[in-house]
Amino acid sequence: MSAARPIVDRLPRRLLVVLLILVALLALYPAYGPLLFPAKHGFLLQRLTGIMIVAVMAMSLDLLVGVAGLVSLGHAAFFGLGGYMLALLSPAYEGANLWLALPLTVLGVAAAAVVVGFLSIRTSGIYFIMVTLAFGQMGYYFFNDSRVAGGSDGAYIYVKPTVELFGKTLIDLDDKLTFYYVALGVLVGTYLLLRMLLASPFGRVVRAIGVNEHRVRGLGFNPVLYKLVAFTIGGSLAGLSGFLAATQYGFVNPAMLSWHQSGQVLVMVILGGMGTLFGPALGAFILEFARLGFESITDHYLLLMGGLIIGVVLVLPRGVGGWLLTVTEHRPADPDQEAP
């Protein structure tokens, strides 16, 4: 693990341009989408919204895996909990008040993350992976086996949350276009928030823990506390992502919490490039687009997905994000990062 942590304080200018172009492409999609894909525009708009929401979760997991060195296989528990909080907070036949539902959801998920984090951070390495898996699965079975919110059948959210001010609806999340831009805003906002966090003194300590925890302890910091705060922030952001996913689909079920979901997002993070923040978001787009593309070619698309993943591991050791960083970097980076 050691040296190749590609967190950089300032992105290479060319990479910044590439990322801005990608964001602009997303922002303008509703304008050019109907022209390019007249038959599938609505479907693609919906898919893109979904991918942006998952990308938020991937970035939140990157804070744990790529930055703090906490490989969690239970991250989907917070994603699912966020969705279930919305389902439980929504009155039966009217939309939940976003001003109330969103903060309550994030707070609730944060509280769960504090508890899970407090218990699991005592362990490290593969043991941490497994403890987080265990808590994730316990969450899954809690919603699957108990009668809270529909058990294994899941629960519907009939009316989406609204943003009202003095009785006037300001933002209608039921409108697909509005919701698309909300998701895009959250995606970009989360990225900027996490970058600011990593540039702060707190973020520097968390990054240092990911590189060498013993030295951080030696410098007089308490790594457990920093890791716990990072874990809580990551969990809360995953909860936010789950809240949005539940809003989009109007439906929650226990599969949202399952380890399959955690594993898929972990794959996005590793494939996208751990510790680069933008990489895992790209990973979400790459994997989902690959799935869409392969699905349209063959029924056996998983074969191609598997091949793609194995190919990336063999060819791009630092993931797509790490590769992009190397390619766009002007000066040769330090020898560690140049090694294949």
Place this chain on the structure above:
Amino acid sequence: MDLWILLIQVLNGVQYGLLLFLVASGLTLIFGIMGIINLAHGSFYMLGAYLAYWLAASTGSLTLSVLLSLPIAAAVGYVIEALLVRTLYRRDHLDQVLLTYGLILIFNEAQRMLWGNDVHSVTIPPVLAWSLKLSDTLSYPVYRLFLSAVCGLLAIAMYFVITRTRFGMWVRAGAANRDMVAALGINVKLLFGVVFAVGAALAGLAGALSSPVSSVYPGMGDSVLIICFVVVVIGGVGSIKGAFLGALLIGLADTFGKVFMPNFASFVVYGVMAAVLLWKPRGLFA
């Protein structure tokens, strides 16, 4: 609770635990010696089960097909180690996770292409297809006893190989200090290949043996994989003894969880693991 019912549940729990041990022992050795987190290990279990189903249907003999599936699973394991896993020894654990995750997708899809999406059942050979009468109303299937006996014998055999033979010495040395073993001039490449192949064969054998009890279905490797990781971690990574005790603990916890708290049986297994790791953060025998 009736004593006989209790006995039946204990036998079931032990049988499940011993079966888990066959899969988990390979997983823990591969991690302990080679440092590889092999997510595709459950796929070998699935491979064994499907081979048993397929060969039994074509040869007509489950015994023969179980014996045939053993070398096939070993060969597949050896080839995968030589082609893919070998490139990852010096890489981050997470790269291994990613690569073996890709392998799971390929295995699952290959299974679907070869054998379809149906659930299959495998008939027990007539010699073993009878039940032991315990009381007027209760009986116990002999095949399950046979299964426990085979797994138990294999566990004992494994114990002797590991503690008494030269190969076992290398394995123990490898688990303790990989680099030192290489420095002592032992052919590490071969050792790794053999350990991986043996692990695959054991998992395949477990799948083949359990096929008459648990039926053969798509994705069966995934759930076994996760449970076996639980077993490995409870026992302490790299410890065969730990895997054995962990497997029995999980087998019994799962069986009795289903009896006493049918709604939260799976909860019990993960609860046991969380409790063990909170008590001993590196497993029982690390």
